[in-house]
Amino acid sequence: MSEEILINITPPETRVALVENGVVQELIIERAGSKGLAGHVYNGKICRVLPGMQAAFVDIGLGRAAFLHASDIVTGNRDENRAGNITELVREGSDVMVQVVKDPLGTKGARLTTNISIPSRYLVFLPALDNVGVSQKIEDEEERARLRTTLNDFVKDRDVPGNYIARTASEGVSCEALYKDMRFLSRLWDSIQERCADAKSEALIHEDLPLVMRSLRDLVGPEMEKIRIDTRESWSRARRFVEKFIPEVPVQIEFYPGERPIFDLYGVEDEIQKALESKVQLKSGGHLVIDQTEAMTTIDVNTGAFVGHRNLEETIFKTNLEAAQAICRQLRLRNLGGIIIIDFIDMSEVEHKRQVLRALEKCLARDHAKTHISEVSALGLVEMTRKRTRESLEHILCEPCPACSGRGSLRTAETTCYEIFREILREARQFEVQSLLVLASQEVVDRLLDEESTNLAELEEFIGKPIRLQAEALYNQENYDVVLI
Numbered sequence: 379m380s381e382e383i384l385i386n387i388t389p390p391e392t393r394v395a396l397v398e399n400g401v402v403q404e405l406i407i408e409r410a411g412s413k414g415l416a417g418h419v420y421n422g423k424i425c426r427v428l429p430g431m432q433a434a435f436v437d438i439g440l441g442r443a444a445f446l447h448a449s450d451i452v453t454g455n456r457d458e459n460r461a462g463n464i465t466e467l468v469r470e471g472s473d474v475m476v477q478v479v480k481d482p483l484g485t486k487g488a489r490l491t492t493n494i495s496i497p498s499r500y501l502v503f504l505p506a507l508d509n510v511g512v513s514q515k516i517e518d519e520e521e522r523a524r525l526r527t528t529l530n531d532f533v534k535d536r537d538v539p540g541n542y543i544a545r546t547a548s549e550g551v552s553c554e555a556l557y558k559d560m561r562f563l564s565r566l567w568d569s570i571q572e573r574c575a576d577a578k579s580e581a582l583i584h585e586d587l588p589l590v591m592r593s594l595r596d597l598v599g600p601e602m603e604k605i606r607i608d609t610r611e612s613w614s615r616a617r618r619f620v621e622k623f624i625p626e627v628p629v630q631i632e633f634y635p636g637e638r639p640i641f642d643l644y645g646v647e648d649e650i651q652k653a654l655e656s657k658v659q660l661k662s663g664g665h666l667v668i669d670q671t672e673a674m675t676t677i678d679v680n681t682g683a684f685v686g687h688r689n690l691e692e693t694i695f696k697t698n699l700e701a702a703q704a705i706c707r708q709l710r711l712r713n714l715g716g717i718i719i720i721d722f723i724d725m726s727e728v729e730h731k732r733q734v735l736r737a738l739e740k741c742l743a744r745d746h747a748k749t750h751i752s753e754v755s756a757l758g759l760v761e762m763t764r765k766r767t768r769e770s771l772e773h774i775l776c777e778p779c780p781a782c783s784g785r786g787s788l789r790t791a792e793t794t795c796y797e798i799f800r801e802i803l804r805e806a807r808q809f810e811v812q813s814l815l816v817l818a819s820q821e822v823v824d825r826l827l828d829e830e831s832t833n834l835a836e837l838e839e840f841i842g843k844p845i846r847l848q849a850e851a852l853y854n855q856e857n858y859d860v861v862l863i
Contacts, residue, residue: 379398379399379601380398380399380601380603381396381397381398381597381599381601381602381603382396382397382602382603382604382605382606383395383396383397383593383594383597383598383602383604383605383606384397384606384640384641384644384646385590385593385605385606385607385608385612385616385640386608386639386640386641386646387590387607387608387609387612389410390409390410390411391407391408391409391410392407392408392409392588392589392590393405393406393407393408393641394406394407394589394590394593394597395641395644395646396597397644398744401707402644402645402646402649402711403707403710403711403744404597404710404711404713404746405646405649405650405653405711405713405771406589406593406713407771407774407775408589409774414481414589414768415440415478415481415482415488416478416479416480416481416586416767416768417477417478417497417586418477418478418582418584418585418586419475419476419477419494419570419574419582419583419584420438420439420475420476420477420478420580420581420582420583421473421474421475421574421577421578421579421580421581421583422436422437422438422444422473422474422475422476422490422579422580423436423437423471423472423473423474423579423580424436424446424468424469424470424471424472424473424474425437425443425470425471426443426470427464427465427468427469427470428464429463429464429465431447432447432448432449432463432464433445433446433447433448433464434446434464434468435487436474436476436490437579437580438476438478438488438490438580438582439580439581439582440482440487440488442482442487442488443487444476444478444482444487444488444489444490445486445487445488445489445490446468446474446476446490446491446492447489448463448464448467450479450489450490450491450492450493451464451467451468451491451492452491452492452493452506452507453467473579474492475492475494475574475583476490476491476492477490477491477492477493477494477495478490479491479767480766480767480768481767481768481769483766483769483773484672484773492506493506493507494506494570496563496566496567496570496584497545497595497596498559498562498563498595498623499545499547499559499595499623499624500544500545500547500548500551500555500556500559501529501542501543501544501545501548501556501559501560501563502542502543502545503540503541503542503560503563503564503566503567504540504541504542504543505540505541505567506540506541507540507541508540508541509541510526510529510530510533510541510542510543510544511526511541511542511543511544512525512526512543512544513543513544513545513546513548515546515743516544516546516548516549518549521549521550525544525548525549525556526544528553528556528557529542529544529556529560532556532557532560540564540567542560542563544556546599547599551626555626566584570583570584590607590612590615590616591615591616591619594616594619594620594623594624595623595624596746597746598620598624598627598629599627600627602627602629603629603630604629604630604631604632605620605629605630605631605632606632606633606634606640607631607632607633607634608633608634608635608636608639608640610633613631613632613633616631617631649711650771650775653708653711653712653771653772654771654772654775654776656668656669658704658708659682660682660697660700660701660704661700662696662697662700663681663682664679664680664681664682664697664700664701665680665682666678666679666680666701666704666705666708667680668708668712668714670712670714670770670772673717674716674717674718674719675714675716675717675718675719676718676719676720676721677705677708677718677719677720677721678721679697679698679701679720679721679722679723680723681693681694681697681723691725691726691727691730694723694724694725694730695725695727695730695733695734697723698722698723698725698730698734699733699734699737701722702722702734702737702738702741703737703741705720705738705741706738706741706742706744706745707741709742709745709764710745710746710747711771712770712771712772713766713768713769713770713771714764714770715747715764715765715766715767715770716763716764716766717761717762717763718761718762718763718764719759719760719761720738720759720760720761720762721758721759722734722754722758722759722760724758725758731754735751735753735754735760738751738760739751745764747764747765747766747767748764748765749762749763749764749765750762750763781854781856782856788854788855788856789855789856790855791819791821791822791824791825791855792825792829792830794818794819794822794855794856794858795822795825795826795830795833797858798816798818798822798826798858798860799833799834799837801858801860802814802816802837802841802845802860803837803841805860805862806841806843809862811843811862811863812843812863813843813844813845813846813863814843814844814845814846814860814861814862814863815845815846815847815848815860815861815863816845816846816847816848816858816859816860816861817848817850817853817858817859817860817861818847818848818849818850818853818855818857818858818859819849819850819853819854819855819857819858820849820851821855822853822855822858823847823848823849826847827847
């Protein structure tokens with residue numbers, strides 16, 4: 379597996395693409411006007427306590443109050459926190475140090491926690507807890523034991539409070555490099571506490587790294603071959619960052635001076651356009667249909683033009699296997715999170731179901747977001763969750779259609795004609811008028827003059843008033859007005 383990172387920077391926007399074996403797998407976009415807040419630490423003020431929801435709203439200086447649940451408040455013992463009442467944990471008007479764990483999504487405010495976590499290249503420091511841990515993605519038991527011993531020895535020797543978790547990138551890293559990270563995190567936490575003591579309410583105390591440096595910290599691994607950046611200033615900063623914090627990874631950082639945009643060169647722009655469509659074509663001829671809603675994301679698998687070579691069950695099995703890989707890529711590329719329901723094509727053989735689930739799990743193992751997959755349900759659906767910390771690609775790049783208000787469909791011209799007939803009857807019975815003028819789109823006016831002309835004539839005769847029609851270029855086929863004259 380070979381990996382590359384492509385970084386495209388313009389003054390208002392930074393875009394980072396992770397490419398694996400020549401295929402775009404992840405895309406992160408950050409705009410100057412709406413930078414991500416996840417990881418930022420604030421000195422917030424409790425503005426409202428809601429005992430019925432076991433939660434509180436916290437003002438951290440944004441336009442919208444952020445949300446803090448009782449289970450996210452750490453006072454020392456996690457079991458006590460879960461059982462504690464929100465009114466016993468916080469009080470209205472008090473200050474509290476909080477960290478954003480989820481950016482504001484749609485109409486929801488940011489999600490907060492008091493369990494501050496500060497990441498570095500190899501470790502995560504959680505000052506509110508008292509035990510060490512190792513990433514579950516490190517499977518070698520000897521390596522897990524070595525890392526745990528190293529972290530414990532440092533905590534005991536230095537008498538450092540807090541919990542260190544070894545990240546996946548720490549696998550095989552020397553003790554000295556880990557100690558360096560731990561000392562850095564300990565000093566950073568001391569400075570955060572000092573700033574919090576002097577800060578006013580609703581103030582930003584600690585800001586996470588900018589997107590370019592954050593991507594280098596979190597995405598660069600032993601399989602990373604090249605990082606290409608299209609601005610010289612950011613390229614220089616990235617080189618200094620890698621030399622200082624990731625010297626053991628032999629990654630090549632290149633400045634891309636070409637006239638052709640770097641995302642065009644690698645086909646990333648085409649992938650972005652495809653990722654905004656609901657239909658995803660599979661190489662076999664089958665396809666996926668992805669429908670993203672506020673409540674959940676549904677993914678439907680179809681055989682399409684793929685007819686196979688043996689029998690129906692084999693055709694379905696091969697389509698589902700290919701779909702499992704494509705789904706994992708689309709989840710990462712589109713940054714889909716929350717509840718996800720996958721409707722694979724029904725398989726009768728238990729072994730086929732097991733292999734499709736294993737393929738899905740194997741592909742998701744490379745996902746940087748935390749995922750959880752359930753077994754195939756009685757209805758043949760696979761339910762899964764994917765941790766969501768920022769807006770999806772669609773929500774960043776798009777907005778609801780002004781014509782259909784995000785429904786994805788418009789009422790037909792025929793339906794609008796019949797609504798106009800009912801409105802004319804309503805107005806004619808309620809008011810004394812000489813005539814009526816109907817303003818509508820060209821499609822609706824054409825239908826009223828053609829297919830519905832008989833019905834319109836009968837309506838004119840019934841109400842005893844003339845009806846005139848006028849086409850409006852700015853109206854869609856749902857819009858109309860009945861003007862009384």
